[in-house]
Amino acid sequence: MLSRLAESLYWIGRYMERAENTARLLTVNYYATLETGGQVSEEWRPLLDISGGKDTFAQRYGRVDATTVPTWLAFDRTNPSSVSSSLARARENARGLRDRIPSEMWECLNRAYHDLCFQDEEVLARDGLFEFCSAARDTSQFFFGIAFATLPRDEGWLFMRAGQMLERGDNVLRLLQVRYRHRAVDPALMAVNNHRWMAVLKTASAYEAYRKCNHASVTPRTIAEFLLLNAAFPRSVRYSSENLYDALAGIDRIHPGAHPELLREARWLLARLEHATVDELMDRDQQDLGTLLNDFNQIGSKISASYFTV
Numbered sequence: 001m002l003s004r005l006a007e008s009l010y011w012i013g014r015y016m017e018r019a020e021n022t023a024r025l026l027t028v029n030y031y032a033t034l035e036t037g038g039q040v041s042e043e044w045r046p047l048l049d050i051s052g053g054k055d056t057f058a059q060r061y062g063r064v065d066a067t068t069v070p071t072w073l074a075f076d077r078t079n080p081s082s083v084s085s086s087l088a089r090a091r092e093n094a095r096g097l098r099d100r101i102p103s104e105m106w107e108c109l110n111r112a113y114h115d116l117c118f119q120d121e122e123v124l125a126r127d128g129l130f131e132f133c134s135a136a137r138d139t140s141q142f143f144f145g146i147a148f149a150t151l152p153r154d155e156g157w158l159f160m161r162a163g164q165m166l167e168r169g170d171n172v173l174r175l176l177q178v179r180y181r182h183r184a185v186d187p188a189l190m191a192v193n194n195h196r197w198m199a200v201l202k203t204a205s206a207y208e209a210y211r212k213c214n215h216a217s218v219t220p221r222t223i224a225e226f227l228l229l230n231a232a233f234p235r236s237v238r239y240s241s242e243n244l245y246d247a248l249a250g251i252d253r254i255h256p257g258a259h260p261e262l263l264r265e266a267r268w269l270l271a272r273l274e275h276a277t278v279d280e281l282m283d284r285d286q287q288d289l290g291t292l293l294n295d296f297n298q299i300g301s302k303i304s305a306s307y308f309t310v
Contacts, residue, residue, distance in 0.1 A: 001155040005100060007308040008093040009156045013163030015093070019086035020140035021171040022051065022073055023133035024203050026083075030129055032199045033066065044069040049178040050171075051081045070129055071121045083136045084117045091117075102150040105143060112139040155254055159307075162247035166300050169240035172204060172227055173293045180220060180282065180289075197223050204235045225278035237292065238273040244299070245270045251307075259306040262299070269295045 025047060033043045045064050048054040051073060060078070061068040074083050091109040098106050116135060123132050144164070151157045179200050197220055201207040210226050230236040245266040252263050269292070281288045 013160035015090035017167040023136035
């Protein structure tokens, strides 16, 4: 497979996963704000830490509120992490692959582009953020469902899968890192704290799965353990790391021994998550969370350098 085609599929996987993650984050935070009330800026501010681009946002909007943050994360095409930007970039990558991917995959992206990528803050004025984010989430799930059912399990599938899992693990780590840092320690705020951690589970679509595994009270530690280390939940960091390694190992079988250092680093990341405890990862001011996040980013950089750089 040409490196150009592999790179396009890899980034399609990343952009579609990013669009879904951002849409989930917006939807859950929107309803959490309505339910908790008050301190609107404090409810929206952590989303900027999770998604990045806080400095650019400050230059562009200047204030944090229930209009500027959703506009930045949902519609602003200058923000590379916004839902609209992610969908538009995924479509642009897919346009060069129309003879290589099933027509249904292209139609899914093209339809979403025309339906969603020309929306603006008027959606907020008519209270349509939930519908917008639901459509973006459904598009991602529909797209990956089509890919799962129709794409041959060749290099293209493996690169797209690697991009999807890399983006998913990165997102969950950022979510945990920011929410754990902003957790309440004042007993008077524990009810708000519990509400926010319920929102963390819902952002990762993990609420029902978590409650099946944990029947006791909701605590930051048990939620972190579930989202970091659960081997069966498909949005946990460990699951993402395992599937990322499997994708890279599949590519390595097609090109034996081409980039052993990349495969070794992915295996080391997985081994740490297989044998670590949640206390080890969350202690020391979350240094290990930062290390894991850096490891995901390093693997992403090495994938680009190994397979896509001419």
